[in-house]
Amino acid sequence: MAPEDIFKLLATEFGDAVESTTFDGGHPHVTIKPASWPGVALFLLENAKLRLNLLRSITALDLLADDKLACVYDLMHVPTDDPETLITDTFEIAVRVVTDRNSPVIPSVAHVWAAADWHEREAFDLMGIHFSNHPDLRRILCTDDWVGHPLRKDYVFPLEYHGIPATTEFELTNPRH
Amino acid sequence: MTQFAFPWNPDVEKPQFAVATRAVILAVILAALAVACNWVTSSFLDGHPLGTLLVVFFIMGSCLSLVVAGIIKTWRGVGRMLFRFALVIFIGAVLSAGFGVWLVNMLFTWISVDLVANTANDPAVMSWFGASLTVGEMQSAIGWLPSWIVITLWPLQFPLIRDLTALGAIVGLFNIIPVYLIWWERKVAGRIQSRLGPMRVGGWHGWAQSFADGVKLILKEDLIPDDADSKLYRIAPYFAIIPSMLAFVGLPFGMTYVFRELDVALVFVLGMLGIEVLAVILAGWASNNKWSVYGAMREAVQMVSYEIPMGIALLIPVICVGSLSLQTIGDSQSGGWFSWLVFTNPFCFVAFICYYMASLASCKRAPFDLPEAESELVAGFVTEYSGFRWSLFFFAEYAAMFVVCALAVILFLGGWHSPLPAAWSVHVTDLLGDNVATRGIIGLLFNSPVWLFVKALFLLYVQIWLRWTLPRIRIDQVLYACIQVLLPLTMLLLLGVTLWTWAQTSDNAGWHLFSDIVNWVLGIGGFIFLLGFPAIAAFGFYHRRRMVGNLAVEALPAS
C-alpha cells in the first residue's frame, strides 16, 4: 500500500485530525494533531488493510525555529498470516505529531504498540516531551536526577555532576591542585 | 623504584654469579660445620652414635634451606618480595632442625638408655611405648645396614612415631593433591579449548603455576565485608577444609597403607564429606550477600538430596561384600578384572554410574556446579571471599573430589588391585625368588597404592572432561534427576542386589552359570568401554583440522 493511499484513508476516517501530509522528499509522512493521535494509532494498528504492527522508531525532533517539538513515528506493516514463506510485500509510513515547545504533551501510544514504552521514555528523557497516560514515564538513559533534556538545541551541558567534572571548563574554574 | 624482573623476560640481564666458587665455599663451610658438630656431639654425648644423627639432620636442614632460598632467589618475580624472608627462613630452619634433632636425640637417649635397658624391671613402660625390639635386637636382625641407620629406623616401631609420620604424609598428600589437580585441570581445560594452559611458571608446562597462585593468594589482603558476620565468615573455610582432610584418615590407599583401620570407614568418610555443606551454608550466610545466600541454599538442597542416592549406591557393594570396612571391600576384589565389584553383577554396574553422578553433585562439579554458578550467582557462596580463605574452599573441594574418586575405586573398581589376579603373584615369586626387588615388582604388577592412584586419577580426568564439555543444568532439573530418577533407581538396585546376593548362596549350578555369564559379559563390556577412550582420542587426532596457508597460526593443540 503506498503512503498516498494510507493518507487518503486517514483523511476520510479522521478528517480534521490530519494537519498536513508530505510526499516529496526522502521521508513521506503525515502530521496528526496530538489530541487525536491515540485514536489514529489504534486505527493504524487494527485496520485490516493497514495493520501497521511494527513501531520501528520514535524520533523526537526539536524544531527550534518554529518553537515546536515533534515526534516522528516510523511504522511498518509486517504480514504475519503465513510466517513460513518469505515475506516481500510490505509498506511503511511515518507519522509526525507536533506539540508546543514550552509545555510539550503528546498522548502516549504505549498501549497500542508496547515498543512505544521505551521509545517514549527515551524521548521524554532526551527531549523532554511528556507523554500523557504513559504507564511508567521515567528517565531511561540519563540518571533520575539529571537536570535538563540533552537533545534540545538550547541545552547547556552542566559543568559538573555531583562533584564530578564534566567538562574541561570545570577543571579550569575549579583547580583541584 | 625497583623494577620487577621476571625470569621469562628475555631482555633481563641475569647477574653473573660465580656459581662454582660459591659452591666450593659452601661445601667447605658445610664440611667444617659437620666436623664441628661431630666434635661437639662426641664431646658432649660421650661418643654416643646418636650424635651423628644431629650432624646428619643439621647438614640436611642447612642444605634444604639453601635450596629453598636458591629457588626463591632464582624465581625473582616473587623473589624480590620474598628474599628478605629468605634469610629468616634459613636461620629458622637451621635452628629448628638443630633444636628438633636435639630434642629427639634426648628422647631417644632417654628411651634407649634409661628405659629399654631396664625393661626387665619395668615391662609396663615398655608396653606403654609399644616397642618390642631393642636397638641391639634390631642391629642383630638387620646387621647389614650401618648402625646409625638402624638407630634412626628404630623409633619407627612406636605407634606414636608411626602416626606422626603418617600424619605428615596425609597432610602432605592433602596439600599436594589439590595443587596438582588444579594445575592438571587447567592443562586439560586448555587442551580441550585449544589453548595451552599454564606454560610459564616453573619452566616445564607451568608445573609451578599452582604454587605461584598459592603465594599470590597468601599475600593477598584478607578482606572481610563490613556487614559480614565476621566470626562465622572467618571460621567457615576451616569447616570446609578440616572435614575433607579428616576423610583421608579412614581412606586406605592399600592393604596396609591406611592411617586408621576403621571398621566403619565407609560411613566415616561419607560423614566427613557431608560436613562440607555446613561450611558452605556458613560462608553463604555470613557473607551477607544475596548471591552468597543463593549459592548456600542451592548447595544445601543439592547436597542433602544427593547424599541419599549416593549413600544407597554405596550400600550396594557393601551388601555384596558384607562389610563396611574399606579394606575388606578392597581386598575382596583381589581376583583380577572380573572380580571387580562393578562387573560382578548388573546392579553394581548401574550403582557405580549412579554413584559417580551423585558424587559429581556432591562435589559441586559440572554439570552440577550450581552453588558457584558464575553466570547466575556471580560466584555463589565464595562471592565475598578472597585470598587465603578463598583458596581453602578450593583445597577442600579438590581434596573431596579425590576422595570421592578414590572411594569409587575402592568400592567398585578393585581398589589397589591391578586387573591381573593377585594369585598370579606366586608365579613371579617362583621365578625371581623372594626378595625386596620381587616384592616391588609384585606391588607394581598386582597390588599397590599406585593402582589406586591411577584409577582415581582416571575418574578425576573424566570429571574434568565433563566439566569443560557440558553446560550447567538448572536447579529443578538437578532435583528432578535426584528425586525422580536416581533415588528410585538406587532403591531398586538395593533391592535387586539383596536378592542377587541371597541367590548366590544357593547351590543351584544353573544359577551360578548364569551369574558367571553375566560377570563375563559385564567385564568384557567394561573392557570395550575402556578401550573406547583411546579410540575416541585416536579418532579425534586422526580427524583434526589445522589451518594452512595464509591463515596458519602457531599450531594449537585441539584445532
Next chain:
Amino acid sequence: MSDTVLESQPDLLVDHDSGTQGDLRTEEMLINMGPQHPSTHGVLRIVLRTDGEMVLEAIPHIGYLHRCAEKIGENVQPYQFIPYTDRMDYLAGMNNNQGFALAIERLAGIEVPARAQVIRVILAELNRIASHLVSLGTYGLDMGAFTAFLYCFREREMILDMFEAACGARLTYSAITVGGVHDDLPEGWIERCREFLDYFEPKINDYNNLLSFNQIFVKRTSRVGIISIDECLAYGATGPMLRGSGLRWDLRKTQPYDGYETYDFEVPIAYPAGVNGVPAGVVVGDCWSRYYVRVLEMTQSVRIIRQAMDRLPEGPTEAPKLKNIKLPDDEVYVEVENPRGQLGFYVRGDGSAIPARVKARGPSFCNLSITTKVCQDVLLADVPAIVGSIDVVMGEVDR
C-alpha cells in the same frame, strides 16, 4: 506458586516439575543483577523480584553506557560520525557503518560504486558471522559451557585478523564510509577469505555437536522464554528474535540495500521440534530457537560472501567529490539488517554540512524492552538464558 501463574504459563506445570510447585510462596526478595554481573553482557542492570528461585519480575535498568551519540551526531559532519557508529554496536561495527552511510547516501543522493557495494556486503556479512560467534560463545558461557566460547573466539579472531588487514582496526573499523568503503581490499585478501570460509564452514558442525544439540543445553534453553510473533512485533523485537519466533522476515529480502537482491540466500527461521532436525522439546520462539537461528544465519552469510567474492568487479571504491557534502533540507529514515535486528538511522538535514538531527534506532534497545514481559515467573537460572538469547550489546542500547 499461585494458580493464576500456573494457568498463565501451563508449561511450568509440565517442564518445571520440581519442588517449586504448590503453595511454597515465601518472603519476596529484591536482588540486583548487574551492572557488574558475569552474564549481563556488559553493564545491563536487572532488578529481580524473586521468591526463592522463582523470578516474579525483572526490570531492566539501562543507561550506564550512555554517551548521547545522537547529540554528537548533530555537531559533527557525517563522515566524522562514522566512528561513533562503530561504538554503538561494537560487535558489528561494519553493519553500523553501513547503516549510517546508507542513510546519508540516500539523503544526499550519492551513488555508491559497484565494487564498493560488493566489498560492503563482504565486510558486513563477515562481521555478521563474527557477531554471531560472540553471541554463540557467550550464550554457552551463560549456560555454563566454557569450551564453545573459546572455539567461537578462535574463529572470530581470524575474522578480526582479516578486518585488520582490510582496514587496520580490529573492533571499531570505520571501514564503510559515506559513498563507498574507506580502503580497497589489500592484495591476497580474497584468497585469505576463501581459505577462512573453507576452514570455517565445517566448524559450524563443531558448535552444533558441542552446544546446539547437547541434551543439557537443549533442556536448559527449550521451552524457556517463549515469545510469539505478535509479541515480538508489538515490542519491536526484530532480527533473529523475530526469525526465532518463526517469521521469515529479513530486511535484506524485503527492502534490499547494497545489492542484496542479487544474492542467492535463504532466510532461516525456527522450526518446531522434529522438523529439520530440531531436537525434541523445542518450541518455536523459545531461547533455543533464537540461538539456533543465529547458527543457521552464519551458513547463509558464508554463502553470500562466496557469491560476493566471485563477482567482485574492478573499479573505484568511493564515490567522487565527497568533500563537504551539503545535506539537503530533507529527512530520511533508513533501516538495515544488523546481526541483532533492524538498525535504523533517522537523519535530518538543514542545508548545511552538519545534520540537524541524527537518531539511531538500536535493535538491542527494542529487543531488550521485551525482557520484563518474558522474565515473568521463570527460574533464576532462566534469566541469563533469556537475556543471553536476546543478545544485547549495551553500547547500542545506551548509545
